[in-house]
Amino acid sequence: MAHIPKPEWLRKPIQGDKNLTYVRRILSDLKLHTVCQEAACPNTMECFSSKTATFMLLGSVCTRNCAFCNVTTGSPSPVDPDEPRRVAEGVKALGLQHVVVTSVTRDDLPDGGAAHFAEVIKAIRELDSEVVIEVLIPDFKGDETALNLVIEAHPDVINHNVETINRLYSTVRPQAEYNQSLELLRRVREKDPSILTKSGLMVGLGEKKEEVFNLLLDLRDQDCDLLTIGQYLAPSRQHHPVVEYVHPDVFEEYRKKALEFGFLEAASGPFVRSSYHAKEMIENRIIGGNNATS
Ligand code: SF4
Numbered sequence: 001m002a003h004i005p006k007p008e009w010l011r012k013p014i015q016g017d018k019n020l021t022y023v024r025r026i027l028s029d030l031k032l033h034t035v036c037q038e039a040a041c042p043n044t045m046e047c048f049s050s051k052t053a054t055f056m057l058l059g060s061v062c063t064r065n066c067a068f069c070n071v072t073t074g075s076p077s078p079v080d081p082d083e084p085r086r087v088a089e090g091v092k093a094l095g096l097q098h099v100v101v102t103s104v105t106r107d108d109l110p111d112g113g114a115a116h117f118a119e120v121i122k123a124i125r126e127l128d129s130e131v132v133i134e135v136l137i138p139d140f141k142g143d144e145t146a147l148n149l150v151i152e153a154h155p156d157v158i159n160h161n162v163e164t165i166n167r168l169y170s171t172v173r174p175q176a177e178y179n180q181s182l183e184l185l186r187r188v189r190e191k192d193p194s195i196l197t198k199s200g201l202m203v204g205l206g207e208k209k210e211e212v213f214n215l216l217l218d219l220r221d222q223d224c225d226l227l228t229i230g231q232y233l234a235p236s237r238q239h240h241p242v243v244e245y246v247h248p249d250v251f252e253e254y255r256k257k258a259l260e261f262g263f264l265e266a267a268s269g270p271f272v273r274s275s276y277h278a279k280e281m282i283e284n285r286i287i288g289g290n291n292a293t294s
Contacts, residue, residue, distance in 0.1 A: 003237075007245045010231065010270055012042060023048040026093045030086040033060045035102050035275070040070045040235055043276055054100040054136070054275040055087050057120060058113045062104035064175045068163070068202065070235035071104055079109065079116055084123035091124050091131060098279035099124060100159075102136035107175075112138060114146035118153035132156045132282060134198070136274055142180045144187060151191050157226070157282065158188045159198035161274055162219065165211040172205055172240055185222040196264075196282070200228035200274045203254075206243040212254060216261050225264045226281060229254050230272035246270070 027034060033056040036044040047053060061076040062069070091099045101120055106113040114137075121133055134157035140146040150158065166178040185197050199219050203212065212229075219227065229251060234242050251268040258266035265281050 004242055004245060007247075009248050010233075010245060012046075012271065014045060017049045019051050020045065020048045023051055023053060023094065026090060027053065030090050030093070032083075032086055032090050033057075035071075038071050041273055042233065043271055043273060047276075051094045052096070052279075053090075053094065054102055055090060057083060057087070057101060057103035057116060058106050058109075059104060063107040064105045066163075066175070067172050067240035068205070068232060068234075070239075076104065076106060076108060079113070081119075083116070084119040087120050088123040088127040092127055096131060098132040098134065098282060100134045100136060100275040100278050102275075103138065105138040107141060111146040111149065112140035112143060114140055114143075114149040118149045121150075121153040121155050132279070134159055134275070134278055134282075136161070137184075139176055139180050139184055142177075142183065147184060147187055148191065151188055151195065154192070155195065157196045157198055157278075158185075159200070159226075159274055160184050160188075161200045162215065163201055164205050165201075165207045165215050166218075167211065168205055168207060182218055182222050185219065185224050189223045196225045197223070198226035198228070198274075199224050200230070200272075202230055202232035203246045203251075204232040204242050204244045205240060209250070209253075213257060216254075216258050216263075220261045220263065227258050227263045227266040227268075228272050228274050228276065228281075229258075229266070229268040230276070231270040 034053045035056045036047060036053050038056055038060050059077045061074045062071045065073040103113050117135055124131055124133055133155040135155045136159040137150060160181060162181045164172045169178050188195055188197050231246055232242060255266045255268035267281055
């Protein structure tokens with residue numbers, strides 16, 4: 001497929017201030033990984049400058065090989081039992097009131113890393129019981145016992161991304177299943193309705209508008225509360241190509257449709273990512289549509 005030049009709305013001014021150095025130093029001192037850096041998120045400068053980061057647990061090597069993702073694939077390192085303490089220290093050092101914690105997918109572990117997520121939640125709560133904790137979890141290969149470990153640790157938000165429409169799973173997420181991801185969200189809602197559920201997708205992978213609307217309805221069928229939609233950006237030419245740069249007006253259309261379908265909040269814009277302005281989303285002050293790029 002021919003390379004499509006980036007449109008004007010995807011040119012982001014380079015921003016950075018003294019907080020950048022501070023955040024990088026904290027992460028390095030505490031030996032913490034972030035999805036911001038590992039996934040080469042386009043918002044890294046902006047988020048680090050406002051002392052926000054999304055911690056990535058269980059190392060920086062993933063056992064899956066999704067066609068859209070920049071995270072290294074291979075044999076991951078053993079689980080580090082001291083990591084929960086360091087994440088909690090990181091939350092404190094950055095002064096976070098809302099923390100997003102995710103992980104690489106660890107299909108090599110019997111529980112997919114679920115117990116480790118629970119330990120991290122516990123460690124953060126022990127250090128500061130007021131912090132809002134959002135976990136962005138893998139599918140644990142549909143293992144309900146593993147998922148229950150996370151639910152029972154009672155984070156405030158459980159986020160699990162569907163990433164794309166069902167039709168594109170075989171090329172974009174071949175080691176995952178669309179219905180399994182929907183089922184995960186349903187189980188969270190069923191087991192503990194006090195936990196907010198959240199999901200997200202990337203557009204520009206070749207999906208059609210109607211297919212996106214159907215995906216939103218599928219998520220609402222699981223009573224999913226919160227939604228993020230962002231532009232897919234190919235990390236390299238070896239990754240899935242960008243099929244389309246979706247216009248900001250279409251993002252706004254998706255956002256309005258999501259609210260019409262009953263999501264409590266929806267952030268939709270070219271630079272929106274699962275954890276982008278996560279705190280504001282919970283506080284019901286999200287920046288939607290075209291403004292999400294600012
Ligand atoms: S949007 Fe999320 S992943 Fe990207 S830099 Fe911000 S906190 Fe990190």
